[in-house]
Amino acid sequence: MVCRLYLVLIFSCVHLIFLSSQQKTRFVYNDGFDQADLYVDGIARILPDGLLQLTYATKLQMGHAFFKQPFDYGPSSLLSFYTHFVCALVPPKLGADGGHGIAFVVSPSTDLSYAEQAQFLGVFSNETSSSSSSSSHLLAIELDSVYSVGVDKLENPHVGIDVYSPKSIESALPSYFSNVLGKNESINLLSGEPIQVWVDYDGSFLNVSLAPLEVQKPNLPLMSTAINLSEIFQEKMYVGFSAATAKLTSNQYILGWSFSRSKEQLQTLDLSKLPQAPPVPREEKQKKQVPLVFIVLVILLVVLVLMVLGGAYWYRRNKYAEVREPWEKEYGPHRFSYKSLYKATNGFCKDGRVGKGGFGEVYKGTAPKQAYRCEKTVT
Structure with a gap:
């Protein structure tokens, strides 16, 4: 029995040494x-x-x-x-x-x-x-x-x-x-x-x-x-x-x-x-920021365009504005506007021309409230 115990101990030690190595x-x-x-x-x-x-x-x-x-x-x-x-x-x-x-x-x-x-x-x-x-x-x-x-x-x-x-x-x-x-x-x-x-x-x-x-x-x-x-x-x-x-x-x-x-x-x-390594971080696409100089230039350009359009409108309005005499302020206007005459004569149509005076050509026209059609006179 004792011999067996010694053999077990020796075997265990050898086994442990083997595992250690x-x-x-x-x-x-x-x-x-x-x-x-x-x-x-x-x-x-x-x-x-x-x-x-x-x-x-x-x-x-x-x-x-x-x-x-x-x-x-x-x-x-x-x-x-x-x-x-x-x-x-x-x-x-x-x-x-x-x-x-x-x-x-x-x-x-x-x-x-x-x-x-x-x-x-x-x-x-x-x-x-x-x-x-x-x-x-x-x-x-x-x-x-x-x-x-x-x-x-x-x-x-x-x-x-x-x-x-x-x-x-x-x-x-x-x-x-x-x-x-x-x-x-x-x-x-x-x-x-x-x-x-x-x-x-x-x-x-x-x-x-x-x-x-x-x-x-x-x-x-x-x-x-x-x-x-x-x-x-x-x-x-x-x-x-x-x-x-x-x-x-x-x-x-x-x-x-x-x-x-x-x-x-x-x-x-x-x-x-194997455990997995974290992936490479992807760079988030940043929104492209518009440079401040570009924004200022666009604003100046818009202001310039608005000023040009405003000036053109003001010039056109003054050019075709009706001139009134001082006495017309009291009795009201006694004249037709250029726009009304333009429409009445159908754009100063040549077929509506009746003659020529000392101050220019004379055209036949119809008052704005009435229809007018310029027709050629057949002779």
């Missing part, structure tokens, strides 16, 4: 990070829906998220790792520039308080870029969404492999190899759409691949670099993410993450379970 060699977060064993700092946070948000619309900030347990990369350990994660870089509005980017980081420490924002992505700084301290012995795979002038060979938004410093040892424009088309297709890092990223290191070559969410892992990586990470890695290394903002900001998310020390044990992400 399994936990330290791989993990996967498919349906959010609300139960994840992560250490977060800066402005990074885990949202209620499970999204891991590294940065938001705040200038000159950075956020970090690391798996709490370090991985053993001692002399007797297999120096390899494989990871697959899905991220989304959401700019403040559609078509706008955003910053500054996301980096997958393998670091000897979770303390990156010395790091700087902007082009350093919350991973490096001016000091660590030129030093050989243990804190600078880290690897970063960056998705830089901003034109980083003077930092990288590619000043456009790019994907880069960084060792010791933000100056990439290799970089490439964001794209993926289409297995269907047999050629590279570009990717817009700031589309706000989820992007899959694979980072594979087999001990000799470091491969980085990208693809949209609906596309399988490409047959050809975006970058493949021969590198010996044993010169960089310490005995204990942490894996995680970093992101930063500058004057330009973005909402930068991690939707899902799988990590393993071996390629065979890397668990597949169930893309259907």
Whole structure:
């Protein structure tokens, strides 16, 4: 009985040790990070829906998220790792520039308080870029969404492999190899759409691949670099993410993450379970405001037109106004108006002309109250 009890205890201990080692060699977060064993700092946070948000619309900030347990990369350990994660870089509005980017980081420490924002992505700084301290012995795979002038060979938004410093040892424009088309297709890092990223290191070559969410892992990586990470890695290394903002900001998310020390044990992400990142805000179309100068000019033009029309009316009225003698005020008018005479003679019709006197031509007409028709006299 005692022997059986010892055997059960030994089996339990071995089983626990096995589970512990399994936990330290791989993990996967498919349906959010609300139960994840992560250490977060800066402005990074885990949202209620499970999204891991590294940065938001705040200038000159950075956020970090690391798996709490370090991985053993001692002399007797297999120096390899494989990871697959899905991220989304959401700019403040559609078509706008955003910053500054996301980096997958393998670091000897979770303390990156010395790091700087902007082009350093919350991973490096001016000091660590030129030093050989243990804190600078880290690897970063960056998705830089901003034109980083003077930092990288590619000043456009790019994907880069960084060792010791933000100056990439290799970089490439964001794209993926289409297995269907047999050629590279570009990717817009700031589309706000989820992007899959694979980072594979087999001990000799470091491969980085990208693809949209609906596309399988490409047959050809975006970058493949021969590198010996044993010169960089310490005995204990942490894996995680970093992101930063500058004057330009973005909402930068991690939707899902799988990590393993071996390629065979890397668990597949169930893309259907991933939380969704908020879409890119669309800029509301603002009503075009009419300039004040234009309004004043229109008003002046309307006033000018009214004055011209008023002047024309006043001139015409005075031109055809009836002139009355002073005595007519007492006895009333004893004359016909020009308008009445015009109507009476049917517009001074030639057929109504009866002769010509010393003061002009004489026409026959009919009083306004009677109908008049100008007819030619047939002789």
